Amino acid sequence: VTIAGRVTLGLLVAAIVAGIAGDMVPARAPVTLAGYRVVAADFHTHSSTWSDGALTPWGLVLEARRQGLDAIAITGHHQTLDAKWGRWFSERIGGPTVLVGEEIPERRHHLIAVGIHDTIDGRLAIGDQIDEVHRQGGVAIAAHPLAEFWPGFAPVMDRLDGTEICHPAIYESDGVQATLTQFAARTRAAAIGSSDFHGPGRLGLCRTFIFARDNTADAIVEAIRAGRTVVYGRDGTAYGDPELVRLAAVDGRLAAAARPDYPVGWLDRASRVSGMAGLAGLIVITRRRRA
Numbered sequence: 001v002t003i004a005g006r007v008t009l010g011l012l013v014a015a016i017v018a019g020i021a022g023d024m025v026p027a028r029a030p031v032t033l034a035g036y037r038v039v040a041a042d043f044h045t046h047s048s049t050w051s052d053g054a055l056t057p058w059g060l061v062l063e064a065r066r067q068g069l070d071a072i073a074i075t076g077h078h079q080t081l082d083a084k085w086g087r088w089f090s091e092r093i094g095g096p097t098v099l100v101g102e103e104i105p106e107r108r109h110h111l112i113a114v115g116i117h118d119t120i121d122g123r124l125a126i127g128d129q130i131d132e133v134h135r136q137g138g139v140a141i142a143a144h145p146l147a148e149f150w151p152g153f154a155p156v157m158d159r160l161d162g163t164e165i166c167h168p169a170i171y172e173s174d175g176v177q178a179t180l181t182q183f184a185a186r187t188r189a190a191a192i193g194s195s196d197f198h199g200p201g202r203l204g205l206c207r208t209f210i211f212a213r214d215n216t217a218d219a220i221v222e223a224i225r226a227g228r229t230v231v232y233g234r235d236g237t238a239y240g241d242p243e244l245v246r247l248a249a250v251d252g253r254l255a256a257a258a259r260p261d262y263p264v265g266w267l268d269r270a271s272r273v274s275g276m277a278g279l280a281g282l283i284v285i286t287r288r289r290r291a
């Protein structure tokens with residue numbers, strides 16, 4: 001092996017090692033407030049096996065940990081298998097709490113089921129879908145209730161447990177935040193923030209802060225039913241239980257955690273630079289060989 005070959009190999013190995021080290025997440029102390037464990041959660045995420053996300057269920061679990069989430073629901077379109085695999089994996093690595101979920105995307109409404117165990121048939125009427133979610137011990141959340149979905153939700157406005165008041169769509173066009181807020185005002189549902197993560201964008205953007213007894217699936221579902229949530233929308237406006245919103249404002253930690261920046265540390269930079277240099281070296285070497 002030539003010296004150039006060794007240098008190239010060294011650069012690539014250094015890139016991988018620095019990349020892995022940079023991805024390690026320091027342990028965070030759990031946040032408690034008003035006697036509750038505050039669980040940072042994302043209840044609307046898609047993975048790749050049977051759904052249309054880019055990450056595997058276990059990739060989603062690792063990314064959730066990296067984004068400082070204590071809990072996620074994996075919500076495949078019309079399926080719950082990815083969520084079960086993700087939960088199995090997360091339990092083994094001591095990762096975030098994974099709730100089994102499903103997105104039921106129908107023409108007239110998209111419904112998120114969280115805390116269920118069996119896939120719910122999208123051909124059921126919306127009221128029957130919600131009954132089935134409740135029968136399985138879960139909660140029903142209106143997914144991105146834009147104006148076109150309002151008629152679909154009309155028969156069940158008093159039976160929704162949660163409604164997405166923060167969703168990445170609020171950043172895509174003006175007026176969406178107002179639409180989601182107006183929809184929520186017509187319900188008694190808990191304020192929910194979800195990333196609807198498929199791969200691009202960021203998992204945990206628009207997260208929900210749940211004020212729960214502990215970080216178990218049962219406690220999280222109970223807290224949603226009781227409306228103990230705080231969500232930060234566009235421009236940092238807080239939604240949710242008024243008393244908890246007030247406490248969170250005094251405390252300040254949740255608003256800061258709601259907009260985590262992507263930290264690009266020196267390890268990330270080192271990984272990128274040595275990775276690019278290594279690849280450049282590889283190209284030069286292979287060209288020379290061919291010549």
Ligand SMILES: [Zn+2]
Pocket residue numbers: 103105110143144
């Ligand atoms: Zn949807």
Ligand SMILES: [Zn+2]
Pocket residue numbers: 044046103196
């Ligand atoms: Zn979705």
